Amino acid sequence: MDRVPVLKLGDILIVSIQIDLQDQSVLALQEDLANKVVETGARGVIIDITAVEIVDSFIGRMLATIAAISRMLDAETVVVGMRPAVAITLVELGLSLGGVRTALNLEKGVALLNHIDGSEIATATR
Protein backbone atom coordinates (compact mmCIF):
# COMPACT_ATOMS: atom_id res chain seq x y z
CA MET A 1 0.00 0.00 0.00
CA ASP A 2 1.27 3.50 -0.86
CA ARG A 3 1.28 6.05 1.96
CA VAL A 4 0.78 9.71 1.27
CA PRO A 5 3.52 11.87 2.89
CA VAL A 6 2.50 14.63 5.31
CA LEU A 7 4.72 17.74 5.14
CA LYS A 8 4.98 20.45 7.81
CA LEU A 9 5.42 24.12 6.97
CA GLY A 10 5.28 26.39 10.02
CA ASP A 11 2.04 25.47 11.78
CA ILE A 12 0.43 24.08 8.64
CA LEU A 13 0.46 20.45 7.50
CA ILE A 14 0.45 19.92 3.76
CA VAL A 15 -0.61 16.76 1.99
CA SER A 16 -0.33 16.51 -1.76
CA ILE A 17 -2.07 13.49 -3.20
CA GLN A 18 -0.07 12.32 -6.20
CA ILE A 19 -1.20 8.73 -6.51
CA ASP A 20 -4.37 6.96 -7.60
CA LEU A 21 -5.77 6.43 -4.12
CA GLN A 22 -6.58 2.95 -2.91
CA ASP A 23 -9.15 2.74 -0.15
CA GLN A 24 -6.55 1.58 2.40
CA SER A 25 -4.27 4.52 1.55
CA VAL A 26 -7.20 6.85 2.21
CA LEU A 27 -7.82 5.34 5.66
CA ALA A 28 -4.10 5.42 6.50
CA LEU A 29 -3.95 9.10 5.56
CA GLN A 30 -6.78 9.91 7.99
CA GLU A 31 -4.85 8.33 10.85
CA ASP A 32 -1.50 9.79 9.86
CA LEU A 33 -2.96 13.28 9.66
CA ALA A 34 -4.80 13.05 12.98
CA ASN A 35 -1.60 11.90 14.72
CA LYS A 36 0.50 14.56 13.01
CA VAL A 37 -1.93 17.35 13.95
CA VAL A 38 -1.63 16.45 17.64
CA GLU A 39 2.11 15.76 17.48
CA THR A 40 2.95 19.11 15.84
CA GLY A 41 0.12 21.24 17.22
CA ALA A 42 -0.64 22.33 13.66
CA ARG A 43 -3.40 24.93 13.23
CA GLY A 44 -4.18 24.09 9.64
CA VAL A 45 -4.22 21.21 7.18
CA ILE A 46 -4.03 21.68 3.42
CA ILE A 47 -4.93 18.80 1.14
CA ASP A 48 -3.75 19.38 -2.41
CA ILE A 49 -5.74 17.39 -4.98
CA THR A 50 -4.31 19.06 -8.09
CA ALA A 51 -3.15 15.68 -9.39
CA VAL A 52 -6.32 13.81 -8.46
CA GLU A 53 -8.30 12.87 -11.57
CA ILE A 54 -11.44 11.65 -9.84
CA VAL A 55 -13.07 12.05 -6.45
CA ASP A 56 -15.71 9.41 -5.83
CA SER A 57 -17.99 9.23 -2.80
CA PHE A 58 -15.40 7.28 -0.81
CA ILE A 59 -12.63 9.84 -1.35
CA GLY A 60 -15.12 12.68 -0.91
CA ARG A 61 -16.21 11.28 2.42
CA MET A 62 -12.54 10.93 3.39
CA LEU A 63 -12.02 14.66 2.75
CA ALA A 64 -15.06 15.53 4.87
CA THR A 65 -13.94 13.15 7.63
CA ILE A 66 -10.41 14.59 7.71
CA ALA A 67 -11.90 18.08 7.98
CA ALA A 68 -14.13 16.97 10.87
CA ILE A 69 -11.32 15.15 12.72
CA SER A 70 -8.95 18.10 12.29
CA ARG A 71 -11.58 20.48 13.62
CA MET A 72 -11.92 18.28 16.72
CA LEU A 73 -8.18 18.64 17.14
CA ASP A 74 -8.26 22.42 16.73
CA ALA A 75 -7.04 22.61 13.14
CA GLU A 76 -8.85 23.85 10.03
CA THR A 77 -8.71 21.92 6.76
CA VAL A 78 -8.62 23.44 3.29
CA VAL A 79 -8.83 21.34 0.13
CA VAL A 80 -6.98 23.01 -2.73
CA GLY A 81 -6.50 22.43 -6.45
CA MET A 82 -9.74 20.71 -7.36
CA ARG A 83 -10.01 20.24 -11.13
CA PRO A 84 -13.10 21.70 -12.81
CA ALA A 85 -14.20 18.29 -14.13
CA VAL A 86 -13.92 16.87 -10.61
CA ALA A 87 -16.07 19.67 -9.18
CA ILE A 88 -18.75 19.16 -11.85
CA THR A 89 -18.76 15.40 -11.27
CA LEU A 90 -18.91 15.69 -7.47
CA VAL A 91 -21.93 17.96 -7.55
CA GLU A 92 -23.73 15.71 -10.03
CA LEU A 93 -22.87 12.69 -7.92
CA GLY A 94 -24.68 14.44 -5.08
CA LEU A 95 -21.69 15.27 -2.92
CA SER A 96 -21.24 18.98 -2.34
CA LEU A 97 -18.70 18.62 0.51
CA GLY A 98 -20.58 21.18 2.59
CA GLY A 99 -18.29 21.01 5.62
CA VAL A 100 -15.06 21.29 3.69
CA ARG A 101 -13.37 24.60 2.94
CA THR A 102 -11.76 24.88 -0.48
CA ALA A 103 -9.33 27.24 -2.17
CA LEU A 104 -8.27 27.32 -5.79
CA ASN A 105 -4.59 26.70 -5.13
CA LEU A 106 -1.98 26.20 -2.42
CA GLU A 107 -1.16 29.90 -2.14
CA LYS A 108 -4.81 30.84 -1.59
CA GLY A 109 -5.19 27.94 0.84
CA VAL A 110 -2.34 29.22 3.00
CA ALA A 111 -3.78 32.75 2.85
CA LEU A 112 -7.20 31.42 3.91
CA LEU A 113 -5.73 29.56 6.90
CA ASN A 114 -3.75 32.61 8.01
CA HIS A 115 -6.89 34.70 7.72
CA ILE A 116 -8.98 32.23 9.78
CA ASP A 117 -6.23 32.05 12.39
CA GLY A 118 -5.87 35.83 12.52
CA SER A 119 -9.58 36.49 12.96
CA GLU A 120 -9.86 33.84 15.67
CA ILE A 121 -7.02 35.43 17.61
CA ALA A 122 -8.65 38.85 17.16
CA THR A 123 -11.93 37.48 18.55
CA ALA A 124 -10.21 35.79 21.47
CA THR A 125 -8.31 38.90 22.59
CA ARG A 126 -11.27 41.23 22.25
Next chain:
Amino acid sequence: MTTPAEMPIHGNSDIVLIRQRVRTAAVEVGLSLVDQTKVVTAASELARNALVYAGGGQVRIEVVHNGVRRGLRLAFSDDGPGIPDLDQALTDGWTTGGGLGLGLSGSRRLMDEFELKSAPGEGTLVTVTKWAR
Protein backbone atom coordinates in the same frame (compact mmCIF):
# COMPACT_ATOMS: atom_id res chain seq x y z
CA MET B 1 -7.53 -1.17 -26.00
CA THR B 2 -9.52 -4.04 -27.45
CA THR B 3 -13.08 -4.31 -26.27
CA PRO B 4 -15.07 -5.91 -24.90
CA ALA B 5 -12.75 -6.41 -21.97
CA GLU B 6 -13.60 -8.26 -18.77
CA MET B 7 -11.98 -7.33 -15.48
CA PRO B 8 -12.41 -8.98 -12.08
CA ILE B 9 -13.41 -7.09 -8.93
CA HIS B 10 -11.86 -8.98 -6.04
CA GLY B 11 -10.13 -6.32 -3.99
CA ASN B 12 -9.51 -2.62 -3.53
CA SER B 13 -6.58 -2.66 -5.94
CA ASP B 14 -8.96 -3.87 -8.68
CA ILE B 15 -11.00 -0.69 -8.26
CA VAL B 16 -7.90 1.36 -9.10
CA LEU B 17 -7.13 -0.86 -12.13
CA ILE B 18 -10.73 -0.57 -13.36
CA ARG B 19 -10.62 3.23 -13.05
CA GLN B 20 -7.44 3.33 -15.15
CA ARG B 21 -8.82 0.96 -17.79
CA VAL B 22 -12.12 2.82 -18.03
CA ARG B 23 -10.24 6.12 -18.38
CA THR B 24 -8.24 4.72 -21.31
CA ALA B 25 -11.40 3.44 -22.99
CA ALA B 26 -13.23 6.74 -22.40
CA VAL B 27 -10.40 8.65 -24.09
CA GLU B 28 -10.44 6.26 -27.05
CA VAL B 29 -14.19 6.60 -27.51
CA GLY B 30 -13.72 10.37 -27.67
CA LEU B 31 -15.53 11.44 -24.51
CA SER B 32 -14.86 14.98 -23.31
CA LEU B 33 -12.71 15.47 -20.23
CA VAL B 34 -15.75 16.12 -18.05
CA ASP B 35 -17.53 13.03 -19.39
CA GLN B 36 -14.39 10.93 -18.89
CA THR B 37 -14.32 12.06 -15.28
CA LYS B 38 -18.01 11.23 -14.82
CA VAL B 39 -17.63 7.74 -16.31
CA VAL B 40 -14.53 6.92 -14.28
CA THR B 41 -16.23 8.15 -11.11
CA ALA B 42 -19.35 6.06 -11.81
CA ALA B 43 -17.13 3.04 -12.51
CA SER B 44 -15.39 3.55 -9.17
CA GLU B 45 -18.74 3.72 -7.34
CA LEU B 46 -20.20 0.64 -9.03
CA ALA B 47 -17.04 -1.45 -8.66
CA ARG B 48 -16.93 -0.63 -4.95
CA ASN B 49 -20.62 -1.55 -4.64
CA ALA B 50 -19.90 -4.99 -6.11
CA LEU B 51 -17.04 -5.41 -3.66
CA VAL B 52 -18.85 -4.15 -0.55
CA TYR B 53 -22.29 -5.71 -1.11
CA ALA B 54 -21.45 -8.90 -3.01
CA GLY B 55 -17.85 -9.59 -1.99
CA GLY B 56 -16.74 -9.08 -5.58
CA GLY B 57 -17.81 -9.54 -9.17
CA GLN B 58 -16.68 -8.43 -12.60
CA VAL B 59 -17.04 -5.63 -15.08
CA ARG B 60 -17.37 -5.81 -18.85
CA ILE B 61 -16.07 -2.73 -20.67
CA GLU B 62 -17.39 -2.31 -24.19
CA VAL B 63 -17.37 0.27 -26.98
CA VAL B 64 -20.85 0.55 -28.47
CA HIS B 65 -22.25 2.25 -31.56
CA ASN B 66 -25.53 3.98 -32.30
CA GLY B 67 -25.35 5.07 -35.93
CA VAL B 68 -22.23 7.21 -36.09
CA ARG B 69 -22.21 7.87 -32.35
CA ARG B 70 -19.80 5.97 -30.20
CA GLY B 71 -20.29 5.23 -26.56
CA LEU B 72 -18.77 3.39 -23.67
CA ARG B 73 -20.84 0.73 -21.92
CA LEU B 74 -19.90 -0.79 -18.57
CA ALA B 75 -21.68 -3.81 -17.15
CA PHE B 76 -21.03 -4.64 -13.49
CA SER B 77 -22.23 -8.06 -12.43
CA ASP B 78 -22.02 -10.02 -9.22
CA ASP B 79 -23.46 -13.17 -7.65
CA GLY B 80 -24.17 -11.49 -4.35
CA PRO B 81 -27.40 -11.45 -2.31
CA GLY B 82 -29.18 -9.17 -4.77
CA ILE B 83 -31.31 -6.11 -4.01
CA PRO B 84 -34.81 -6.67 -2.61
CA ASP B 85 -36.17 -3.16 -3.26
CA LEU B 86 -34.74 -1.48 -6.37
CA ASP B 87 -36.54 1.84 -5.87
CA GLN B 88 -35.21 2.13 -2.36
CA ALA B 89 -31.69 1.23 -3.51
CA LEU B 90 -31.87 4.08 -6.05
CA THR B 91 -32.83 6.67 -3.43
CA ASP B 92 -30.17 9.22 -2.50
CA GLY B 93 -28.80 8.53 0.94
CA TRP B 94 -30.18 5.00 1.26
CA THR B 95 -27.45 2.56 2.27
CA THR B 96 -27.10 -0.76 4.00
CA GLY B 97 -23.32 -0.76 3.72
CA GLY B 98 -22.33 2.20 5.86
CA GLY B 99 -21.53 4.42 2.88
CA LEU B 100 -23.16 7.66 1.79
CA GLY B 101 -25.86 5.99 -0.28
CA LEU B 102 -24.82 7.79 -3.46
CA GLY B 103 -23.27 4.95 -5.44
CA LEU B 104 -26.28 3.83 -7.48
CA SER B 105 -28.27 7.07 -7.53
CA GLY B 106 -25.16 9.18 -8.22
CA SER B 107 -23.94 6.86 -10.98
CA ARG B 108 -27.34 7.08 -12.65
CA ARG B 109 -27.02 10.89 -12.76
CA LEU B 110 -23.46 10.71 -14.09
CA MET B 111 -24.28 8.39 -17.01
CA ASP B 112 -26.60 8.73 -20.05
CA GLU B 113 -28.18 5.30 -19.68
CA PHE B 114 -28.59 3.24 -16.55
CA GLU B 115 -30.15 -0.18 -16.08
CA LEU B 116 -30.37 -2.09 -12.83
CA LYS B 117 -31.36 -5.75 -12.73
CA SER B 118 -31.43 -7.56 -9.44
CA ALA B 119 -33.49 -9.88 -7.31
CA PRO B 120 -32.85 -11.50 -3.92
CA GLY B 121 -30.57 -14.50 -4.36
CA GLU B 122 -29.92 -13.76 -8.04
CA GLY B 123 -27.08 -11.27 -7.92
CA THR B 124 -27.01 -7.82 -9.43
CA LEU B 125 -26.31 -6.47 -12.91
CA VAL B 126 -25.81 -2.74 -13.43
CA THR B 127 -25.32 -1.60 -17.02
CA VAL B 128 -24.40 2.02 -17.71
CA THR B 129 -23.60 3.83 -20.96
CA LYS B 130 -22.11 7.21 -21.85
CA TRP B 131 -22.34 8.52 -25.41
CA ALA B 132 -19.75 10.76 -27.03
CA ARG B 133 -21.26 14.15 -27.98
